[in-house]
Amino acid sequence: MDTIDLTPDLILGAAELERTDRGLRPHRLPAHARRRDADPQLTMMEAQPSGIRLSVVTSATSFALDLHATRVAYRGLPRPRGVVDVVVDGELIGSQALRAGDAVELDMQTGGSTLVPGAADTVEVALTGSGDKTVEIWLPHNEQVELVALRADAPLRPATTEGPLWLHHGSSISQGSNATTPTRIWPVIAARRAGVRLQNLGFGGSALVDPFVARVIRDTPADLISVKLGINVVNLDAMRRRSFVSAVHGFLDTIRDGHPETPLLLVSPIFCGIHEETPGPGAVDPAGWATGEMRFVATGDPAEVAAGRLTLRVIRDALAEVVSARSDDPQLRYLDGLRLYGEADAAAVPLPDALHPSAEGHALIGERFAGIALSSEGLLRAGSG
Structure with missing residues (x-):
């Protein structure tokens, strides 16, 4: 050869x-x-x-x-x-x-x-x-x-590239944690099903509304953009609600500087029982060392939510409000992550480490995202030209 x-x-x-x-x-x-x-x-x-x-x-x-x-x-x-x-x-x-x-x-x-x-x-x-x-x-x-x-x-x-270029940013779930192979992570499943070209900016532990990531997205060619935020902010206990909402607005403003009319989807977290009502920080469950399994727990105090500590329920409400406040942007849409993987799904297809979906969970999320967001009538493509 x-x-x-x-x-x-x-x-x-x-x-x-x-x-x-x-x-x-x-x-x-x-x-x-x-x-x-x-x-x-x-x-x-x-x-x-x-x-x-x-x-x-x-x-x-x-x-x-x-x-x-x-x-x-x-x-x-x-x-x-x-x-x-x-x-x-x-x-x-x-x-x-x-x-x-x-x-x-x-x-x-x-x-x-x-x-x-x-x-x-x-x-x-x-x-x-x-x-x-x-x-x-x-x-x-x-x-x-x-x-x-x-x-x-x-x-x-x-190879000749075909289909719109989809740029996606998210956390370790978007990077593929717990998926078994690279074509079985949920963004690849969704992209292949919908006939779009994926550029994956899913970074484990690092979807933290960083301004420099927004600048990278701003400067990267894309036909469709999705941004999935929230879980890392909660499990790192990185922000309070006031700073989170402002940071998300700034993140979207920066993306719009380079993509003023590109279809843009803001996605909130999927269901994760440990953080639905309990703030971060998250931690590795020490009980897993005895069995050789890595599992995660939430260590925050739910009583502090009233003071601005973030849970996934708070995050979802905040992101929906951000999109509502930007109603002058007709190409910005919101997707509640519970539509991709909700409480009933967690009962049927549990998160094996209490944080990341299983291979079956990735398949479920990918198929749903393809239909909800990437199909011809989906949130990212309907009316996008």
């Missing part, structure tokens, strides 16, 4: 590609934001390539991608490895779990970390039949990767 240049036009969903000693590292935030604005949590999450994929047209019968992963591991709490999905002409034909790569082992009890180095993985793709095929290699949503080398037995060219 011949070596193929890994050029930016083969890779969709990335803000930038950083040249490293090994190869190319995809980023979901531009360099200026990473250098000045991103804290260690966001720096880790934005380099996990949720929604990023190689997309090519080829008559090759086989090709291979070498990649070097870096993952976070919690000592004493096993976590599933990242997975690469291969989609051919729109159909998922295979998934490969990563086995090698570097691990940053975190000790949640002491706060210490240890780097355990490893080798690269190779994803091999075998194709049947003759003629051109559109092949997508979806990178892991939960591990950083460096693209080392691409080889094929026939030329590859960039």
Whole structure:
């Protein structure tokens, strides 16, 4: 097989590609934001390539991608490895779990970390039949990767992009926490069902109404924009209602500076029982250490809601009021997150760690979002031209 240049036009969903000693590292935030604005949590999450994929047209019968992963591991709490999905002409034909790569082992009890180095993985793709095929290699949503080398037995060219470009910002739920593979995170499920092109700015622990994220959205081309806010603000106990409402208005104002007429959807949190009535901060439940399971609890005092502490119920009311106050913006819509995953859904398809949806939950949310927001008559597309 011949070596193929890994050029930016083969890779969709990335803000930038950083040249490293090994190869190319995809980023979901531009360099200026990473250098000045991103804290260690966001720096880790934005380099996990949720929604990023190689997309090519080829008559090759086989090709291979070498990649070097870096993952976070919690000592004493096993976590599933990242997975690469291969989609051919729109159909998922295979998934490969990563086995090698570097691990940053975190000790949640002491706060210490240890780097355990490893080798690269190779994803091999075998194709049947003759003629051109559109092949997508979806990178892991939960591990950083460096693209080392691409080889094929026939030329590859960039796939033609089709459908509107949907830019979505949210939390770890939007990044894909607890989903099993990169095409099974809810934004990818929704995008593939609706025939739109996803650029995913879902960042674990980091949907905090940051002004610099609004500037990134402002400066990024998009046909459709959605912003899902609230859960991180609550579980970090980051704001009070007064500051939250003002920050959301400023966030939307900044987006509108670059996208004055782009359809824009403000989405409130899905149901999460621990934070519906109880403020943050959230914490890891220490009882999980005995069973090797990570679960979350809310540690705030419900009595302080009257003084401005935030719960998910307060957040939903506040976001609905924000959109109502901006009634002069006909392309701004509101979606109550309970329509995507509500209390009855939590009883039928529980959040396994009390915070993030299961694989079944991601499928439910993705299918509903596709219908409610991304269908031809959905909130983001009806009347958008």
